Amino acid sequence: MNHDEALERLLIGNRRYAAMRQMYPRQTTYHRQTLIDGQHPFAAILSCSDSRVPSELIFDQGLGDLFIVRTAGHAVNDLVIASLEYAVYALKVPLIIVMGHAQCGAVTSVMRAEADHLPGHLPHLAALLRPAMSAVDPASEDAIDQAIQANSRTTVGYLASSSLILNAALQTDSLRIAAAHYDLATGRVDLLNI
Numbered sequence: 001m002n003h004d005e006a007l008e009r010l011l012i013g014n015r016r017y018a019a020m021r022q023m024y025p026r027q028t029t030y031h032r033q034t035l036i037d038g039q040h041p042f043a044a045i046l047s048c049s050d051s052r053v054p055s056e057l058i059f060d061q062g063l064g065d066l067f068i069v070r071t072a073g074h075a076v077n078d079l080v081i082a083s084l085e086y087a088v089y090a091l092k093v094p095l096i097i098v099m100g101h102a103q104c105g106a107v108t109s110v111m112r113a114e115a116d117h118l119p120g121h122l123p124h125l126a127a128l129l130r131p132a133m134s135a136v137d138p139a140s141e142d143a144i145d146q147a148i149q150a151n152s153r154t155t156v157g158y159l160a161s162s163s164l165i166l167n168a169a170l171q172t173d174s175l176r177i178a179a180a181h182y183d184l185a186t187g188r189v190d191l192l193n194i
């Protein structure tokens, strides 16, 4: 499967989900057992840990279909990059989707400068996320939505420039990295222009 076919399969699955016409594919005991000896996922998804954003459900996919990395605000560090490199280098995944979502609490807390005053490791998370949204004017009416989308777009560029493995796959067109946005209200995933 190439990246165009992978993207089409994801978006078709999402339209089923948004219309509440899911097929719940490849979720039987039989499918589980066919995957014991290996996996061949057709896409990787980097998305938020938010409980409302489960990729297998949103894209109506099943066991063995998606390689998923989730962190709050889909923040990226070396471990995230390594996980995605594994998907591309070892599993030959042709598509990475970086998917932000409406009402993202992680992005909102950074935009409101609340995250710096939180305990534990949370300020570190804010520091990872902040550069992606530095160009957004916090005073603008839709600042949070702008920041959520800026975060996804910036992450795509960051992945491409931070990883030799991902960059090499992009150069040969064996990989596409796309930014997307999930709308909690409609259930739709739409691609973002980069």
Ligand SMILES: [Zn+2]
Residues within 6 Å of the ligand: 048, 049, 050, 072, 073, 074, 101, 103, 104, 105, 106, 107
């Ligand atoms: Zn979120």
